[in-house]
Amino acid sequence: MSDFSIRAVDLSKRFRQQTERRTSLKELFIRGRGSQPEAFYPLRDVSFTLKPGESMGILGRNGAGKSTALKVIAGLYRPTSGTLEVKGRVSTLLELGAGFHPELTGRENIQLNAVLLGLSRAHMDEGLDRIIDFTGLRDFIDEPIKTYSSGMKVRLAYAIAVEIEPDILIIDEIIAVGDQDFREQCFAHIKKIRQSGATMVIVSHSMATLSELCDTALWLDKGRTHMLGPVDEVTQAYAASAAKPSTAAN
Amino acid sequence: MVKTKQQAAQTRAVTSVRASQYSFWGNRDLLWALGKRDLQARFKNTVLGWAWSLIVPLAQVAIYSLVFSVIFRAKPPEMGNGEPGIFAVWLFCGIIVWTLFAQALGRGTGSLLAARPLLQKVYFPSYVASFSVVVGLAVQSAIEFSLLLAILALLMNVSWTWLLLPVLFLALLVFGACIGYIFALANLYYRDVSQAVPVILQFGFFLSAIIYPLSLVQEEAYGIPVRTLIELNPMTQFIQTARDLLYELTLPSVASVGYLLAWLLLAMGACSFAYRRWGQDVGEMT
Numbered sequence: 458m459s460d461f462s463i464r465a466v467d468l469s470k471r472f473r474q475q476t477e478r479r480t481s482l483k484e485l486f487i488r489g490r491g492s493q494p495e496a497f498y499p500l501r502d503v504s505f506t507l508k509p510g511e512s513m514g515i516l517g518r519n520g521a522g523k524s525t526a527l528k529v530i531a532g533l534y535r536p537t538s539g540t541l542e543v544k545g546r547v548s549t550l551l552e553l554g555a556g557f558h559p560e561l562t563g564r565e566n567i568q569l570n571a572v573l574l575g576l577s578r579a580h581m582d583e584g585l586d587r588i589i590d591f592t593g594l595r596d597f598i599d600e601p602i603k604t605y606s607s608g609m610k611v612r613l614a615y616a617i618a619v620e621i622e623p624d625i626l627i628i629d630e631i632i633a634v635g636d637q638d639f640r641e642q643c644f645a646h647i648k649k650i651r652q653s654g655a656t657m658v659i660v661s662h663s664m665a666t667l668s669e670l671c672d673t674a675l676w677l678d679k680g681r682t683h684m685l686g687p688v689d690e691v692t693q694a695y696a697a698s699a700a701k702p703s704t705a706a707n
Numbered sequence: 708m709v710k711t712k713q714q715a716a717q718t719r720a721v722t723s724v725r726a727s728q729y730s731f732w733g734n735r736d737l738l739w740a741l742g743k744r745d746l747q748a749r750f751k752n753t754v755l756g757w758a759w760s761l762i763v764p765l766a767q768v769a770i771y772s773l774v775f776s777v778i779f780r781a782k783p784p785e786m787g788n789g790e791p792g793i794f795a796v797w798l799f800c801g802i803i804v805w806t807l808f809a810q811a812l813g814r815g816t817g818s819l820l821a822a823r824p825l826l827q828k829v830y831f832p833s834y835v836a837s838f839s840v841v842v843g844l845a846v847q848s849a850i851e852f853s854l855l856l857a858i859l860a861l862l863m864n865v866s867w868t869w870l871l872l873p874v875l876f877l878a879l880l881v882f883g884a885c886i887g888y889i890f891a892l893a894n895l896y897y898r899d900v901s902q903a904v905p906v907i908l909q910f911g912f913f914l915s916a917i918i919y920p921l922s923l924v925q926e927e928a929y930g931i932p933v934r935t936l937i938e939l940n941p942m943t944q945f946i947q948t949a950r951d952l953l954y955e956l957t958l959p960s961v962a963s964v965g966y967l968l969a970w971l972l973l974a975m976g977a978c979s980f981a982y983r984r985w986g987q988d989v990g991e992m993t
Contacts, residue, residue, distance in 0.1 A: 472991075532729070532830040533990035547830060555828040558744055560751040565744070572740040573829050601751070 461544070462625060462656040463507040463530060468539035470500040470525055470680075499525040501680040502539070505673075509545075509624075512657040514667035514688055516695055517677035523660045524629060526677065527551070530658055531627045545624025545656070548575045552629075554614030559603035563594060563613055566602055570617045584620050591616040611639070619646040625656045644669075664692040734835045741835065742842030749843070760847045761854065764806050768799045771918050784920060787956025788864045796862070799855055800954050801917040801946045807848040808883045808942055809908050814840045815887020816894050816904050819989055823895070826990045833989040834982055837891045841884040845876075852876070859953060866956035875948055882941070882971050885978035892985050895992055915942040941970040 499522045507513055515523045528534040529541065531549040556573045557566050567588055571581045589598050592612050594605075602610060628647065647670060651657055661667050667674055667688055674691035676684040684691050750756045775781040776794035783792030815837055819826075822836030852872070859865065894900040914937055916924070921943065924934040937943055944967050948959040 528990070533827060535987045535991075549829050551828045556825050558748055560748045561744060565747055569740045569744050572737050573825070573831070578736045 460508060461506050461542070462509040462511065463505075463544075463658070464540070464542045465506075465530070466504050466540040468500060468503045468526075468529060468541055469498060469537050470522075470529055470534055471537040472497045472499060498537075498680050500529060500536075500677075503675070503677070503680075503682050504539075505675055505682075505685060507656050507658070507673075509656055510654045511673065512651055512659065512671045514671035514674040514692075515658065515660045515677060516662070516664075516667060516674060516692070517683070520679075521677040522680040523677055525680075526675075527627055527629055527658060527660055543625065546575050547625045547627060548621045548623035549627045550574075550618055550629070551627070553618060554610055557602060557610065557614070560601050562600060563592070563598040563602055563605070564589070566613065567617055570614070571620065574617060574621045575623060576621060580620075580622075588616045588620055591619070615639075615643065619650075621650075622653065623650070623655055625658070626650055628657065628659045630661055664696060667692055729832065731832070731834075734831055737831055738835050738839050738842055741839030742846075745840060745843040746846060760850065764799070764802050764851055767802050767806075768795055771798055771802075775918055781919060781923070784950075784955060786862065786864045786954060787866055787868075788862075790862070790864070792954075793862070796855070796858055797950065797954055798918060799858075800950050801915075803848060803851045803855060804879065804946045804949045805912060805915060805917050805942065806851070807844055807879060808886075808945070809911070810844050810847075811841050811880075811883030811887045812890060813904055813908060814844070815884070816890040816901050818887070819891040819895055820901075823989060823992065830990070832982070833892075833986045834888050834978070837888040838884045841880055841887065844883070845880055848876070855953065864954070864956065868952045868956050868958060871952050871958075872949075875945070875952060878967065878971055879945055882945075882974050885974035888978050888986075889974075889981050892981050892989075895989065896985075911940070911942060915940050915946060917946060921947070941967060944970075 501522075503522075503526065505513065515526055517523050525534065527549075528551075529536050530543070531547055531551075532543070533549070554566075554570065556570050558569070561569070564585075567585065568581060571584075571588070572578070576584070589595055592598070592609075594609055594612060597605065597609070602613065605613070626647075644666075647657075651670065657670065659667065659670055671688045673686060674684075674688040675682065676691050676695055684694055750759060753759060755762070772795040775798075776783075781794060783794040783797040785792050818837045818840045819833060822833070826833055826836065856869065890900055890904065916937055921934065921938065924937055926932065926934050944963050948963055948967065951957050951959040951963075
């Protein structure tokens with residue numbers, strides 16, 4: 458058996474056009490069940506293998522299927538066809554503070570979000586104080602977070618996110634939020650998680666980010682693999698094609 | 708249905724994952740954390756807080772006792788220790804069981820709709836979001852049962868049959884969780900479900916032998932075998948079993964237990980089928 462962390466073979470995802478769905482009884486009655494709605498493939502026959510500790514960037518134009526690819530890998534979307542094998546615990550950072558509840562206090566939200574991101578309860582009990590210290594919000598930690606400013610919420614979410622110790626980390630552009638200082642801190646932490654041996658899949662529009670964090674890159678175009686290879690080769694080819702917009706129009 | 712060539716040519720999708728996060732057991736921390744969030748958030752900004760979880764069922768007991776015991780002079784069955792029955796206590800037992808189920812269904816139905824934004828960002832099996840509602844309810848219900856047991860103990864109506872309550876409680880939780888999840892999934896496709904649930908619960912309440920003993924129901928009315936229908940309602944059996952164990956201090960009949968077991972297995976089977984068929988696509992519904 459070959460050693461891999463994520464292996465995808467001919468992975469496809471099909472969406473049905475939502476507008477075609479018959480929802481009301483009236484519509485069903487008037488138009489009948491009719492033909493199958495138009496199929497649309499945001500992801501088509503994509504294959505790749507990631508060894509443990511390897512890090513892959515996904516790039517492509519808007520609508521190329523990058524986010525769909527991430528969501529399929531994360532298990533949020535069920536693939537329509539193909540094979541996806543994932544070994545290990547996946548943590549997904551598609552949005553900071555995804556499970557925050559405004560009525561709960563900072564402390565209660567830390568506890569809930571840490572579990573959502575895959576921290577064990579034992580780790581949580583031991584790490585809670587450290588997380589609170591890291592937020593720098595100790596004075597407000599027992600206030601409901603609806604009283605927090607957006608900046609405070611980001612700090613809280615971030616402090617939880619850096620505590621995770623995933624086998625596989627999936628990140629969507631979150632490095633792009635916050636001020637310069639915050640971005641750099643965030644960047645440093647992601648590097649640290651990578652050094653700890655985690656397998657990573659990262660979507661970003663920043664070639665610099667991808668070059669620094671990834672080993673390989675997958676260039677998606679209209680849901681299909683356009684290029685897969687070492688990160689620098691792919692980013693250079695991508696940058697070169699972006700400079701010639703005429704090819705994209707065809 | 709016309710299948711396009713593309714669809715016919717597709718290989719079967721296989722997702723093989725080796726991690727605890729995809730199993731029920733691997734998500735027990737999350738189940739508890741979400742249940743706790745539910746409980747914590749429910750009574751925020753209320754002065755009486757947790758007391759509300761007892762006030763509501765006790766108020767129901769008070770009003771129905773007034774109407775049925777005082778005005779209609781309904782006679783409750785004798786207690787297990789041979790003392791004359793007390794309508795309010797007998798009713799409370801039924802109300803607890805019904806409230807647990809009604810809330811599992813009522814709150815459960817909206818649970819996936821509410822959790823969908825989360826399910827679009829973080830992976831966890833969708834049933835965790837729905838079952839966590841029942842975890843919260845279990846805590847509430849356990850408090851109500853404790854109060855009932857305390858009252859029964861003061862009335863010297865105690866027996867070893869009480870020891871079987873945890874089994875019944877667990878069965879009821881699982882039953883409620885499974886039915887709630889199925890309704891929650893259906894509600895994602897058709898919002899009509901959440902409109903229909905209060906109506907269903909209204910019928911369920913009066914057709915579950917909660918406020919009247921089954922023996923009071925006539926066999927037949929307008930050619931409809933009313934009593935048999937009410938007897939076939941699984942909630943009637945759940946309530947009767949609870950009253951057998953706690954109030955009348957007898958063992959439930961084998962037929963009742965077998966019937967409940969059949970319903971429980973049916974609910975679990977349907978729930979597991981629904982999860983595999985529809986429950987894994989909650990994250991991609993918009």
